[in-house]
Amino acid sequence: MKKQFAVIGLGRFGGSICKSLSEQGMEVLAIDTNEDKVNEYATIATHAVIADTTDENTLKSLGIRNFDHVIVAIGDNIQSSILTTLMLVELGVNHITVKAQNDYHEKVLNKIGAHKVVHPERDMGVRIAHNIISKNVLDYLELSDEYSIVELIAGKTVHGQSLIDLDIRAKYGCNVMAIKRGEEINVSPAATEYLMNGDIIIVIGADKDINRMEHDLFDDED
Template identity: 80%
Template sequence: MNQQFAVIGLGRFGGSICTSLNEQGMEVLAIDVDEERVSKYANDATHAVICDATDEKALKSIGIRNFDHVIVAIGDNIQSSILATLMLVELGVKHITVKAQNDYHEKVLNRIGAHQVVHPERDMGVRIAHNVVSKNVLDYLELSDEYSIVELRAGNIVDGKSLETLDVRAEYGCNIMAIKRDEDVNVSPQAEERLQKGDVIIVIGSDKDINRLESALFDDTNDDD
């Protein structure tokens, strides 16, 4: 059975979530106080309603407590975001994810009971910064303050070498989760797998260890492309 989602706030962030969930076949209720926004995303959700998410009676009337996951994507009004989250917590919603504008906003959201707080603009900024600093890093996902998952492009240094020879886990404390080669993805590759120039290597580890790995094996800045 598909999970039931409700998205409160249909700006660019909330609207994109509705569209993505809908494309994945999920049941989605799109909510906003703005009639124009509700109309805009009516076709990207199972249902779309005009509702003030800071009004407890209004939330009860649309059965918000019956949804598996409610995402508060209100982006331009911190007070409304906090009040809506508080209402959802008091109504006993199972899982609440909220978009935070800043660190102070996040602290308040955590204090009142949000289950997950996200910083889409900040997180995207971090990813872009990693991508522009190093041409070897194709994508970056921060798991915590110290651990991340990165995509590294294989160059001349590792071309033709097996994972057993490189021994990334023992030498650098990182784990290779998968290797992407053209359209093929090899999840949990075996030790005898040999890398080829152009492969995309998906690595998990501490930021310190990943940096050591990148410098030692994926820094081809002095090599011919």
């Protein structure tokens, strides 16, 4: 069976999620108080409705508790975001993801029972900052305050060396998850796998360890 999602708030973030889920063939209920927004997504989502989600009876009438996952992407109205989340928690929705505006908003959302809180603007800012700082970092995904997954581009320093030669796990406490070479992706590469100039290495580890490894092995001088 297809999973059923409800997206509350059809701004840039909510609208993007709505489109992406719909493109992947999921059943999506799009909800907003703005009629123009709802009309915009009427042909994209499975259903689109104008509704005030801070009203418990409205949520019940939408059958919101039957959805597998509800995403609260309400824009600048923090009060509406908090009230909506509280209602969803009280109705027993299985999984609730909420967009936070700031750290205070996040604390409140966690207190009232949101299952996952996201900061799309902040997280994107962190990714861009990492990409700007290092020419070797192609992409960056923060897993927690201390752990991340990064894509590093291999240069002359590691060219022709195997993973066992580099001993990345023992020396840096990081794990190489995959190596991308052109169109080919080698997931969980063997220790005997050799690296070549231009390979993309996908690594998981603690930020301090990744930074140390990047400096030692991937920071080629021009």
